[in-house]
Amino acid sequence: MRYALVLLLLLLSPAPAQAADIGGFTLSARAAPVSVLLHTDLIPVPAEPQGEVHLSYTQTELGSGPIGRSLASSLWPGAAVGTGLPQLLGFAYPVQANASHPGGPADESKSGMRATAGAAKTESSAGAKQEVPFLLTADGLASSSMSSVSGSEARSTAVSSAQTLSLLAGLVVLSGVRFESVAVSDGSKGSGTSTFSVAEFTVLGQKFPVKAPDAPPDGLLKALEPLGITLTWPTSATKLEGTAATSKSTGLTLTVDVLALRNKLGLGGILDGVLAPLLPKELVPLLNPLRKMVVIVGDTEAAANASAAAPLTPPDAPAPQAPLAPPPPAADGASPPLPGSPPVAGMTPPKAVTPVATARAKPRSLLDFPGVPALLVLAGLGVAAAGAFGMKSFGTFLLGGAPCPSGHPTGVPDLRNG
Template sequence: MRFALVVVLLLLFPAPAKADIGGFTLSAKATPVSVLLHTQLLPVPAEPQGEVHLSYTQTELGSGPIGRSLASSLWPGAAVGTGLPQLLGFAYPVQANAAHPGGPAGEEKSGMRAQAGAARAESFAGARQEVPFLVTLDGLASTSASAVTATEARSTAVTSVQTITLLSGLVVLSGVRFESVAVSDGNKGSGTSAFSVAEVTVLGQKFPITAPDAPPEALLKALAPLGVTLTWPESTTKFEGTSATAKSRGLALAVDVKALRARLGLGGILDGIVAPLLPEELAPLLNPLDKMEIVVGDTEAVANATVAAPLTPPDNNPVPQAPPVGPPALDAPPAPLPGTPPAAGINPPGVTPPVAQVARSGPGSLLDFPGVPALLVLTGLGVAAAGAFGMRSFGAFLLGGAPCPSGHPTGVPDLRNG
């Protein structure tokens, strides 16, 4: 009965539909093993002075769409891997690349594969790796992937190693796996990050890992006399709004090379017997490293997406006609075109204050001249009348304004009477 009720409720209230993804930014990178070298022989103003990442993979995917994928079985870091074309004129050869839209869409080499498209970028690196006297890896695999669908943007970084043998068998790690996943649906970010280490062997003594949060105390005591410091992995996830970041910093083994040489009895042989036989300039080569750090497992995934803006449906209602208005003032600016932003100092349409009309609708008086005050009109008429009267009096004075002593008529004679 309860099961039937749950089914009915699910049918009546279906899950809300997810919104479509608009813009997005994705990245993922994974490194099973990294070897970091600290030495004074290389005049490099950086720490560490040398680095190499085994079976390194990286992907990037963004709106546009733009995709990029990289896989390298022996990656020397971005400074060398991407800087060689600028310094020496040729690209670093141990890598497979793919890009969209510029291409190539895919590239595959021994132990390396990269693909990139509009909706997915993926890279893989995996093969048996060995750096003499330092590290040997069996069952190595590294995958980075970034993909987007209509409702989700996801990045995934995974590394796994079956067996890692360090320093010619001094330390052996088994069953190592790291994974980081970051997801964004445009409304919020989510993801996970986790790691696992099955067993660690030191000088033939096995230490099973029973608690994933911390190493066994006996393991730390076994590594201390060898000059090896162990830092346990750490996984973190961070969510901010629509973005998600998942990281797993791998298990780190920091080796004090001088202490290790003394523990293995190599210091007296190299410094007491071999060093006197070499020129003074070559003596530092017997102690090339101060410290070596080996990081097992390192993954990072980042995802951020936004919801696509909904399209505004067309308005089927007819546009109302604006009521007719009177003639515009002579000083009024022309009406702006549709879509033109309002200029400074000009009121936008619809809020223009009313202006006085030029012509009145009713009849006006005789003295109401457009644009001329009535008092000015009356003053002008008075001045004109006074001037006319003065000119008439002055003409009468010149042509006969005074009487004749003999009694003859004055004024201008009538020339029409002969």
């Protein structure tokens, strides 16, 4: 009896709501574990920064069509250089792997880089050890970007991580860095999450464990100040607008004042006082190649927007018509054909007769002109008679006002008598 009651309740309970099928969609994701922005006076570029490079960079795009594209680069110089070289120099930037749909290739792999693209999913991944002498050494760098669509949702995911990041020949070391951004749209609403974590900082050999994810450790900012380094803590947020969602994590930003750092390290006197006089004037600026360097650790962004598929509507049904009254019987007693029935051989179908109003005309007087009042008719006749009489009198005055000396009759001659 108990099992029968449970089965009855399961049968009577409403089915769980299901998301609507996805119609149009737009997806994008990008991730970069480390980005370095260079500010220098050596490159005559009117924009700031004058140079940029993104380590282990990945990016994906997927839209209705479907049209997909994915990119992976272990050393990405930005879109201006990475995609602009074919137009400027006639060849593509070599340190990248690309995939696209439907044009292809669907899959491309290079050392530390891979990109794939299909009708329902685009994905890219990159990771390799990076080293720039005296500036940066990164170990365990990895990033992945993915955009995919299924029957019930469209999703974008961007993940970046760094096991160890050493700046300025080990003066500042970061470890255990991970950022992730996810954006989802099911055609009716958008949702997403964005998180980050940093395990530990080391400044001049002193360790600063990160205990709270939303604020830097105590004493860290003061330890960085003598080196001319300012720190901006990461932020993450998700923006929802109807069916669209955008999740973004702005990475941890380290701004290095290179000119202040070299003076604090005692390098200013050696470069400016010893080496500068030995070099030609044109080469002196090379001793100070950088004015400022900005290092961004763990930048990710994911965006998703989708619309529900329009339901299939049946063809328009004809409007219902009122039933027609049966026609009266024919004079010979035979039943007339029903409307819409096929003609019968040997019989001429009756002609269609236009109904005419049968109201009897009312008796009218002689002065009752259709649409003209009788008083207006009488007034018109009177004016016409007065005008005729006046014209006759005026003619008599002009032509017959005095007798003829010869005895001939005066007035207007009768032209009808020849």
